[in-house]
Amino acid sequence: xxxxxxxxxxxxxxxxxxxxxxxxxxxxxxxxxxxxxxxxxxxxxxxxxxxxxxxxxxxxxxxxxxxxxxxxxxxxxxxxxxxxxxxxxxxxxxxxxxxxxxxxxxxxxxxxxxxxxxxxxxxxxxxxxxxxxxxxxxxxxxxxxxxxxxxxxxxxxxxxxxxxxxxxxxxxxxxxxxxxxxxxxxxxxxxxxxxxxxxxxxxxxxxxxxxx
Amino acid sequence: xxxxxxxxxxxxxxxxxxxxxxxxxxxxxxxxxxxxxxxxxxxxxxxxxxxxxxxxxxxxxxxxxxxxxxxxxxxxxxxxxxxxxxxxxxxxxxxxxxxxxxxxxxxxxxxxxxxxxxxxxxxxxxxxxxxxxxxxxxxxxxxxxxxxxxxxxxxxxxxxxxxxxxxxxxxxxxxxxxxxxxxxxxxxxxxxxxxxxxxxxxxxxxxxxxxxxxxxxxxxxxxxxxxxxxxxxxxxxxxxxxxxxxxxxxxxxxxxxxxxxxxx
Numbered sequence: 001x002x003x004x005x006x007x008x009x010x011x012x013x014x015x016x017x018x019x020x021x022x023x024x025x026x027x028x029x030x031x032x033x034x035x036x037x038x039x040x041x042x043x044x045x046x047x048x049x050x051x052x053x054x055x056x057x058x059x060x061x062x063x064x065x066x067x068x069x070x071x072x073x074x075x076x077x078x079x080x081x082x083x084x085x086x087x088x089x090x091x092x093x094x095x096x097x098x099x100x101x102x103x104x105x106x107x108x109x110x111x112x113x114x115x116x117x118x119x120x121x122x123x124x125x126x127x128x129x130x131x132x133x134x135x136x137x138x139x140x141x142x143x144x145x146x147x148x149x150x151x152x153x154x155x156x157x158x159x160x161x162x163x164x165x166x167x168x169x170x171x172x173x174x175x176x177x178x179x180x181x182x183x184x185x186x187x188x189x190x191x192x193x194x195x196x197x198x199x200x201x202x203x204x205x206x207x208x209x210x211x212x
Numbered sequence: 213x214x215x216x217x218x219x220x221x222x223x224x225x226x227x228x229x230x231x232x233x234x235x236x237x238x239x240x241x242x243x244x245x246x247x248x249x250x251x252x253x254x255x256x257x258x259x260x261x262x263x264x265x266x267x268x269x270x271x272x273x274x275x276x277x278x279x280x281x282x283x284x285x286x287x288x289x290x291x292x293x294x295x296x297x298x299x300x301x302x303x304x305x306x307x308x309x310x311x312x313x314x315x316x317x318x319x320x321x322x323x324x325x326x327x328x329x330x331x332x333x334x335x336x337x338x339x340x341x342x343x344x345x346x347x348x349x350x351x352x353x354x355x356x357x358x359x360x361x362x363x364x365x366x367x368x369x370x371x372x373x374x375x376x377x378x379x380x381x382x383x384x385x386x387x388x389x390x391x392x393x394x395x396x397x398x399x400x401x402x403x404x405x406x407x408x409x410x411x412x413x414x415x416x417x418x419x420x421x422x423x424x425x426x427x428x429x430x431x432x433x434x435x436x437x438x439x440x441x442x443x444x445x446x447x448x449x450x451x452x453x454x455x456x457x458x459x460x461x462x463x464x465x466x467x468x469x470x471x472x473x474x475x476x
Binding site: 115137140141143144146147149150151152153176177180183187190191195 | 236
């Protein structure tokens with residue numbers, strides 16, 4: 001901490017105040033009131049984050065090891081401080097998020113202090129095909145992934161949705177370890193594509209307007 | 213596949229499936245037929261790991277199974293004694309190498325003549341617990357613990373007393389001194405997946421294992437050779453298996469990491 005610099009600044013400010021205004025009781029009250037107001041505005045968010053930090057202790061919207069998403073930043077909670085929470089994203093970047101986001105932003109917690117984190121692999125197919133066959137095939141792709149959580153019998157589900165440009169399949173399942181979620185999604189996608197290609201199916205290509 | 217009249221037997225169901233998108237069809241069809249009752253009565257033999265997986269992955273899997281009882285210390289002692297006698301060691305005593313305590317009960321013929329002052333060892337109790345009562349695992353550790361000579365201190369003591377039974381005793385290391393294989397630090401996800409896949413299939417050929425795990429051939433060979441060098445894999449008749457000695461550590465590791473384990 002630059003103590004000397006702070007002392008010099010404080011002494012200079014005091015000299016300026018003495019030179020520019022008459023240091024009567026009323027003037028000093030006014031001056032300190034103005035300074036207090038300025039500091040209050042300056043530290044408003046800091047104080048709000050500290051109070052939100054206390055709230056997180058009993059509301060526990062996130063804990064160490066949770067995978068959270070706040071305003072587009074998604075990562076694993078690595079540290080929770082008094083003022084902010086630190087997450088590490090999949091790109092190995094640390095993001096510091098002040099607790100005050102708790103007041104008015106949506107906080108998405110993907111696993112909520114458990115090992116159960118649902119992952120989704122998306123497949124887009126040309127609409128002319130046997131949807132039941134594709135659904136069965138993708139279900140087996142999920143069931144046979146080595147990353148799949150089988151012990152706790154979490155479900156493997158295939159959600160099918162028709163779009164104007166094709167059929168959208170979402171293969172949803174849970175990995176053994178939330179930290180393996182990206183490996184798991186990659187595995188589902190690679191094996192799913194291979195299985196669908198073996199069935200001779202054609203993948204959908206979104207029209208330029210939709211892709212944009 | 214229809215009932216030909218008599219009871220049928222499938223000795224190794226784990227050989228009828230692969231954890232692969234195309235690997236469940238046969239088992240699924242079999243269970244479907246089984247459900248209809250058209251197959252009549254039969255007996256299915258299955259590895260416990262494969263059974264745990266199939267029970268969860270394939271609908272229609274019979275809910276109940278009969279299993280051989282795990283060997284607790286009394287049964288394990290009797291079995292190890294039986295093995296020794298089968299090898300022509302009817303008159304041999306198994307004593308702990310540091311204290312001389314009896315590890316296995318003496319043969320009935322020697323029961324009255326045996327010096328029991330050193331007491332009984334709890335080696336087999338530890339062995340039964342560590343091996344989860346699985347005979348093959350226990351036998352592997354048992355063989356590693358056998359010695360032809362006692363510890364130097366005990367040998368000197370026996371010589372001084374003139375009560376040395378060297379000729380008729382096989383010495384067993386104390387439980388605490390046995391080197392129990394453990395998994396090395398820095399064990400990667402790929403290594404874990406390989407071990408898990410091998411257990412779920414009761415061993416696989418290297419090319420099938422790479423197929424099941426969607427590993428590129430080069431990467432798969434690298435992982436296999438690392439595991440083989442660490443003594444975790446055995447290669448018998450072109451089939452890779454988890455070695456018996458490391459099995460308890462592997463099972464514990466998989467269980468701790470949340471992977472599916474067998475229920476026995």
